[in-house]
Amino acid sequence: MKTPKPVTHSVRLDRKVYEELSKEASRKSASFNNLVNQILKKHVEFDQFIPDLNFVLIQKGTIIGTMAGQNDDLVLSRAEDAGGAFARDTILTMGLHLNKESLIYFVDPVVCRYMNFADCQRYKRDGKEVFYLRHELGARWSLFLKGYVSGAFRNVLNKEIEVDETKDGIKFTV
Structure with a gap:
């Protein structure tokens, strides 16, 4: 290119x-x-849309602290709802089509670089794109990211993805 x-x-x-x-x-x-x-x-690529996306700037520690008192199912469920709704809203607000390319754009750069949820490593394997979203916020944040990304794929593409999680990040293939 x-x-x-x-x-x-x-x-x-x-x-x-x-x-x-x-x-x-x-x-x-x-x-x-x-x-x-x-x-x-x-x-x-992103900042011009912030007023339309109803952002509130919150320190990550506040979010982690809030999730600490919740069980895993509740964290996962809320993350899936948030990721699904926000992905669709963001993609449409930016005037993009609801397709694989725009959803990948939502993950990197929007979620990773602009929202600062994680560092994104991308590579190709067997003709597919592998994403590794790395962070230093612990297992609870990985669970949140898993739900957020899963919800986005489900709501935008009507597709389930398999997400591997560790305390340091999540990995998925598209």
């Missing part, structure tokens, strides 16, 4: 914005241009 040809465009930035972006680029050992492209790409 060819990389699209870049476009050059000059913009004026507030000095404070420029200075903060320059510091951030330096911290990440990235060029200023690369950092700005990452920020703008994230906006185009």
Whole structure:
């Protein structure tokens, strides 16, 4: 697949914005241009839809603490409901078709990079795509992720997927 040809465009930035972006680029050992492209790409791919998706920013520890008092069946059930409803709503809000490609896009980058639920590792095996969603939040979070992803596949594609879980992540194949 060819990389699209870049476009050059000059913009004026507030000095404070420029200075903060320059510091951030330096911290990440990235060029200023690369950092700005990452920020703008994230906006185009997801952030512009946030007001329509009813997001609330919550620290992960709060969610884990809330789940601690719930039994596994309740965590799984609520995660399946949330993942199924949110996947469908997000895909439709973004103007995408309800298909395998848009659901894969929902998992990575939306769930993993933009919602920051896990780090996503993807690879091909036997003609299928394998996903490993890795995190450091324990077995309860893996159970939640399992339900969230399963609910998304069930609600968007009417498909059951097999999810392997450990305390450090989940793995599934599509």
